[in-house]
Amino acid sequence: MRIKSKLLVIxxxxxxxxxxxxxxxAYLTAYxxxxxxxxxxxxxxxxxxxxxxxxxxxxxxxxxxxxxxxxFREAYQKEVFEELKSLQQATDRHFAISDRSTGTVIFSxxxxxxxxxxxxxxKATIANxxxxxxxxNVNDTDVLxxxxxxxxxxxxxTVLQAAEPLQSSLFTIAWLTSLVTLFAxxxxxxxxxxxxxxxxxxxxxKIKSAASRIAIDHxxxxxxxxxxxxxxxxxxxxxxxxxxxxxxxxxxxxANRAKTDFLAVMSHEIRTPLNGIQGLATxxxxxxxxxxxxxxxxxxxxxxxxxxxxxxxxxxxxxxESGMSEVDVTEFDLDAMLNDLITLLGTNASANSTRLIYSxxxxxxxxxxxxxxxxxQIIINLxxxxxxxxxxxxxxxxxxLKQPSTEAMSDNRLVIAVKDTGIGIEPxxxxxxxxxxxxxxxxxxxxxxxxxxxxxxxxxxxxILGGDIKVVSKVGEGSCFTVTADVQSRLKSDSSIESSSxxxxxxxxxxxDLKVLLAEDNAINAVVAQxxxxxxxxxxxxxxxxxxxxxxxxEGGIDVVxxxxxxxxxxxxxxxxxxxxxxxxxxKTPVIGLTAEAFKERHISFKQAGMDDIVxxxxxxxxxxxxxxxxxxxxxxxxxx
Amino acid sequence: MLKVWFSFFFxxxxxxxxxxxxxxxxxxxxxxxxxxxxxxxxxxxxxxxKELIRIMxxxxxxxxxYNAEGxxxxxxxxxxxxxxxxxxxxxxxxxxxxxxALNASEEFVDTPKLFMVVSAPVEEGIVxxxxxxxxxxxxxxSHVLDAKVKLDMLDGVLRASKPTSPFTIGxxxxxxxxxxxxxxxxxxxxxxxENINLVAVSTPYLEGDEGRVEMTDNIVDSxxxxxSELDGYWLSSGxxxxxxxxxxxxxxxxxLLPLFAESISSVKDxxxxxxxSEPASIGKSAARKAKLILEKKSxxxxxxxxxxxxxxxVNVTTAxxxxxxxxxxxxxxxxxxxxx
Numbered sequence: 006m007r008i009k010s011k012l013l014v015i016x017x018x019x020x021x022x023x024x025x026x027x028x029x030x031a032y033l034t035a036y037x038x039x040x041x042x043x044x045x046x047x048x049x050x051x052x053x054x055x056x057x058x059x060x061x062x063x064x065x066x067x068x069x070x071x072x073x074x075x076x077f078r079e080a081y082q083k084e085v086f087e088e089l090k091s092l093q094q095a096t097d098r099h100f101a102i103s104d105r106s107t108g109t110v111i112f113s114x115x116x117x118x119x120x121x122x123x124x125x126x127x128k129a130t131i132a133n134x135x136x137x138x139x140x141x142n143v144n145d146t147d148v149l150x151x152x153x154x155x156x157x158x159x160x161x162x163t164v165l166q167a168a169e170p171l172q173s174s175l176f177t178i179a180w181l182t183s184l185v186t187l188f189a190x191x192x193x194x195x196x197x198x199x200x201x202x203x204x205x206x207x208x209x210x211k212i213k214s215a216a217s218r219i220a221i222d223h224x225x226x227x228x229x230x231x232x233x234x235x236x237x238x239x240x241x242x243x244x245x246x247x248x249x250x251x252x253x254x255x256x257x258x259x260a261n262r263a264k265t266d267f268l269a270v271m272s273h274e275i276r277t278p279l280n281g282i283q284g285l286a287t288x289x290x291x292x293x294x295x296x297x298x299x300x301x302x303x304x305x306x307x308x309x310x311x312x313x314x315x316x317x318x319x320x321x322x323x324x325x326e327s328g329m330s331e332v333d334v335t336e337f338d339l340d341a342m343l344n345d346l347i348t349l350l351g352t353n354a355s356a357n358s359t360r361l362i363y364s365x366x367x368x369x370x371x372x373x374x375x376x377x378x379x380x381x382q383i384i385i386n387l388x389x390x391x392x393x394x395x396x397x398x399x400x401x402x403x404x405x406l407k408q409p410s411t412e413a414m415s416d417n418r419l420v421i422a423v424k425d426t427g428i429g430i431e432p433x434x435x436x437x438x439x440x441x442x443x444x445x446x447x448x449x450x451x452x453x454x455x456x457x458x459x460x461x462x463x464x465x466x467x468x469i470l471g472g473d474i475k476v477v478s479k480v481g482e483g484s485c486f487t488v489t490a491d492v493q494s495r496l497k498s499d500s501s502i503e504s505s506s507x508x509x510x511x512x513x514x515x516x517x518d519l520k521v522l523l524a525e526d527n528a529i530n531a532v533v534a535q536x537x538x539x540x541x542x543x544x545x546x547x548x549x550x551x552x553x554x555x556x557x558x559x560e561g562g563i564d565v566v567x568x569x570x571x572x573x574x575x576x577x578x579x580x581x582x583x584x585x586x587x588x589x590x591x592x593k594t595p596v597i598g599l600t601a602e603a604f605k606e607r608h609i610s611f612k613q614a615g616m617d618d619i620v621x622x623x624x625x626x627x628x629x630x631x632x633x634x635x636x637x638x639x640x641x642x643x644x645x646x
Numbered sequence: 647m648l649k650v651w652f653s654f655f656f657x658x659x660x661x662x663x664x665x666x667x668x669x670x671x672x673x674x675x676x677x678x679x680x681x682x683x684x685x686x687x688x689x690x691x692x693x694x695x696k697e698l699i700r701i702m703x704x705x706x707x708x709x710x711x712y713n714a715e716g717x718x719x720x721x722x723x724x725x726x727x728x729x730x731x732x733x734x735x736x737x738x739x740x741x742x743x744x745x746x747a748l749n750a751s752e753e754f755v756d757t758p759k760l761f762m763v764v765s766a767p768v769e770e771g772i773v774x775x776x777x778x779x780x781x782x783x784x785x786x787x788s789h790v791l792d793a794k795v796k797l798d799m800l801d802g803v804l805r806a807s808k809p810t811s812p813f814t815i816g817x818x819x820x821x822x823x824x825x826x827x828x829x830x831x832x833x834x835x836x837x838x839x840e841n842i843n844l845v846a847v848s849t850p851y852l853e854g855d856e857g858r859v860e861m862t863d864n865i866v867d868s869x870x871x872x873x874s875e876l877d878g879y880w881l882s883s884g885x886x887x888x889x890x891x892x893x894x895x896x897x898x899x900x901x902l903l904p905l906f907a908e909s910i911s912s913v914k915d916x917x918x919x920x921x922x923s924e925p926a927s928i929g930k931s932a933a934r935k936a937k938l939i940l941e942k943k944s945x946x947x948x949x950x951x952x953x954x955x956x957x958x959x960v961n962v963t964t965a966x967x968x969x970x971x972x973x974x975x976x977x978x979x980x981x982x983x984x985x986x
Contacts, residue, residue, distance in 0.1 A: 062974050069962055069977055069984050077962075080806055080971030 009198065009206045016197050020190050028186035035178045043171050044127075044138050047098070047151040051164045052132045055100060058088050059155050059162070082158070086112045099165040105154055108161075117144050119165060123152070140168060147172075208236040212243055219247045223254035268323050273571065275316055276601030277527060280623030283309040284533020287626070291540075313623055318458040321382070325465045331605075332469060337377045338497070339419070340368040343404060346384055354392045354400060359425075361392070362401040371410045372497035373419065375490060379466045380419075386459040387423040387474075387486045395427035398483070410494040417494040419472070424485040430478040438476060439464040463488075515634055519543045519564045524554035524580065525599065526572040530622070534567060534599065537626045541633065549573075551580025558584050558594050565636060567620070567629075570600040570611060578614045585615040595636045599624065673706040674940055675734035679724060679748060681741030682716035682853075684885060686909065686925050690763050690789075691740050693929025694936070701937050710734075714744050716853040716885060721747035729753035736760060736939055738932070739786075742824045746770055749784055758945040761786035762932040765824035765883050773950040785939075785948040787931055789923040790824075790883060790908070791956055793831035796921055797839055799958075799976065800880075800906050803919055804841040807970045812840060815905055816847040816872060816879035818865050818886065825851070825884030828908075832880070847872065847879065849886070858889045866895045873900040878968070881917060883908035893917065903964050913959035914985050918970065920959045927955040959983035 062081040063072070071077040089100040093114040101113040113119060126139035138151040147168035154161055208230050215226040225248045230240040286306035294302060347363045354361040384402070391400040400423065407418040430438060439460050464474045471491030478484035521543040525531035528549075535545045546563075548554050552575040554568060566584070568577040575583075581596045598611045601622040608619045618632045678694075680687050695709055712728075714721035721744045728737075729751075738760045739745040745761040748754065749772055759782070767773055767788050773780050776788065804813050817832060819825040829846060836844040849864035851857070865886065869879060879896070881887050881904045893915035896902055907917030910924065931953060939945050958979040960972050963986045977984065
C-alpha cells in the first residue's frame, strides 16, 4: 500500500470519529437551541400576543369607563375569543381559557378536552408576567404548552403546540448534521490528501526516485525539493550520500580495473608455463617411452589439462563478476552448434559408458541470434556436468523455441533441457547447487573432481542472456537442468547460415607444407608450438622477438605468422603493425596471435592492430589447426578464445 | 481721507437698502367665499388661514371673506361683484353651494380656485372622477369618507350585538346637495348589509338660520311619525347636521337616538358613532394645496382628491342604552372622542 493510501486509511477514521463527535455535539446544541426557541416562541405568543390581546381590551374598557359594563366586557371577551381563533389558524397553536378558580373551560380552540400534566413545568417571568411552560401529553399527543394567569378576569390562559413539528425539525437537524459531517469528512479528507501529497508524498516520491537512480547509476543526484523541513533535510542528506556513493563506486571500479589487470597478468603468467607443460607432455607422449614413462607423461598431461580448466573457470567467473562479460550477438545455426557439441562431448560420454542424445523441435530450419559463445559454454558446462555424474546411463539434450518462428526476425525464448539418469541431487542441496565452489557433496569433488564453478558460471551466463537455469532432481534417478534465454529467431534460408557440415567439408582442405614463421620469446613454448605445427605438416622458422619477425616477413616466403604478443625488443602488436605497413602482398601476410591473455577485450584490440586470428595459450594442435583452417577459408573469423 | 468716508457711506446705504428689500414680504390677495358660517365651514376657513400664514411666512395675505348666506344665488352675486375688481391670486370656496357657484362662474376661469368642505365634487361636476384634474382651474378635496366605509363601520357595531333582525335606520337629510348626494349613495348600498335597513327621512333645504330651524322641526316631526318603524337614525352631512338641538329634540319627542353622524358635535349630543373630517384637518390640507397654487403651480394640474385624515367618535352612553357594544377597534380609534 502506498504511503498516501496508508495515511488516508489512518486519517479518514480519525476524521470520521472527530467529525462525528463534533457533529453529535452540534446536534445536541441545535437540539437544545431549537427546543429553547420553541419554548421562547410559545411563551412569547402567550405573553406578547394572547395576554396583550386580552390586556389591551381590558385597558380600553378601563380608559372608556366601561370595565364594569357587562355588555362591553362580554363583547370584548368574545372579541378575544375570535382573535384567538384567528390566531389559532395563523399559528397552528391551540388556545384555551379556563376559570382560574373553578377550572371551568371558558374557551378553547381545541375540540378535545385539554388536561395538562404541569407538575414538571418550568417557570419564568416574561414581559412582567409569570409563565409556566413545559411538555405534556394530551390525548396521546405530545404537546408543548405555556400558561399564565390573567388575574383581572380570573382567567388561566394556555397555549398549546404539537411537539411533532419540533421533533420533525430535530430529525431534520440530525440528518443535516450527519450529511454535513460526511461532507466535511470527504472535503477534509480530500484536502488532507492533497496537502499530504504536496508536503509529504510528493517529496518522498522525489527522494525515492532519487534513491532508485542512485541504485541504478551510482551517480550523484540532485533532488528538486526546496522544503526546509525534515524531508528537505533528508533530500540534502540523500544528495550528499549519492555524492559519496559516486565516489565509492568510482573507487570500486578503479579497484575492479586493477583486479582485472591483475587477472590479465596472472592469466598470462600462469598460462605461459602451463602451455609449456602441456605441450611438452604432448610431445613427450609422441616419443618412444616405456609403459611406465608413458603413464607418467599421460598423467602429467591430464594434470596440466585439469589445471588449465581450473584456471579458465576462475578467469571466466572473474570476468562475469567484474561485469566485463559482454554479450556478443551473432546469428547462427543452433541445431548445428548443438550437434557439434554432441560430437565434441560424445567422446567423454563414451568414456563414461553413457549415451549422449540430442533432440530438437523444428530447430533445423531456424536461425537463432544470440551470443553463441556463451550459449555454447553453458551447454558444455551442463552436459559435461551431466556426463560426469552419469555412469552407464543417458544424457539427453533437447532444444525448442517457445514461439513459432517466421521469416521475419522476432523476439523469442530459447529453452534447452539437459537431462541425465545420473546420481541425482539431494533436495536440501538443490538450492545451493549453483553456488560457487559448491557441489552436492564434498565427497563428490574427491570422487568426480572439478572446481564446482561450472554450474555457477552457466547460471550467470544464462542470466546475462536474459534467462536462467532451473533444476529438478531426484536422488538415484537423475537431474534435469533447463536453460532459458532471450533470443531472436527466424526461419533461415539455405544460404543464410553456413552449416557446420559445410564448414567441415571445406576444412578438410588444410594446405600442406605451409611456411610458418613462429615468433615466440619463451624457448619452451617455442619448442612446443613448433612441434605442434610440424605435426600439421608446416615448415616452421622461429624468431624470438617481433623485430626479427617483421624483418623475416619483409624478406618474403612466409605463408603465415604465429606471433606471440608479449616479446622483448618488439612486441607482437608492433611487429604486426609493421607487417601491415609492408608493400604489396607482404602486408597481407596472415598473422595469428599467440597469447596467454584470456580476456576478449584484449583479443579485440589485437585484431584491431592487424592480427587475423588469436590462439589462446596453452596452445593445442586442434586450436592451431582450426585457426589455420579459418585462414584457409579466407573469411572473417570470430574470436575462438 | 474724504474718499474713504464716501466709500463707507455708500457701503452703509447699499447694505441698508439690501436689508430692507430682503425683509419686504410679497403681498397676496385671497378671496374666500363661504356658503354659510356653520361651525364646520367657519372653523375650516379659520384653520386654513392660520395654516397658510404658518407655512408661507414670507408672504402677506390680504384675505377677503364673503358669506353667501347658504344661497347659491347670493354666491353668484358676490362673484359678479368681485369680477369688477382686480382678480385675486386665489379664490377659495367653502362648502358645496359656494363651490358650485364659483365653478360655474365664467369670470374667474383664469383665476386659480380651491374648494374645501365639499362632500361630492364628482357629483357637483367639478371633476369626472376623484383623482382627475379640473379644466376650470379648480382643485380641492372631498372631506367625507366613502359611503361604503361608513356603512361598514356601522355594520361592524351592529353585528357585534348579533341582532336577530336588521336595524331600521332613518336617513335624516335635507335636499342640500351634499346631503342628498350622500343619502343616495347610502341607499344604493343598503342591500349589501343584512343588519341595516335604511329609510329616507327628508326635508327640503331651507336657506338661512330660520331655514335650519324649520328643517329641524320637519325632521323631528317626521321621525316622531316613524318612531315605531325605526331603531335609530343616520344624521347626514349638510346644513341640517350643523343645526342646533336636533338630536336633543328628536330624543325628547320620539326617544330615537342617532346611530351614525357626520359631525363630532352630533356624537357629543348622543350619536352612537361618527366619522368625520375635523375642520382643523380640512383647513390645513387646503392650505397646503393653496401654497402649491400660490407658488405658481397651476390648479389645473392638481388632481381633486379625498382627505386622508378622519376622526372617529363614539358615544358609549348611547351604546349602553342601545346595548350595542362598540367594537374595541373603533373604541381604540376614537381615542379622545369617546363621549359619555
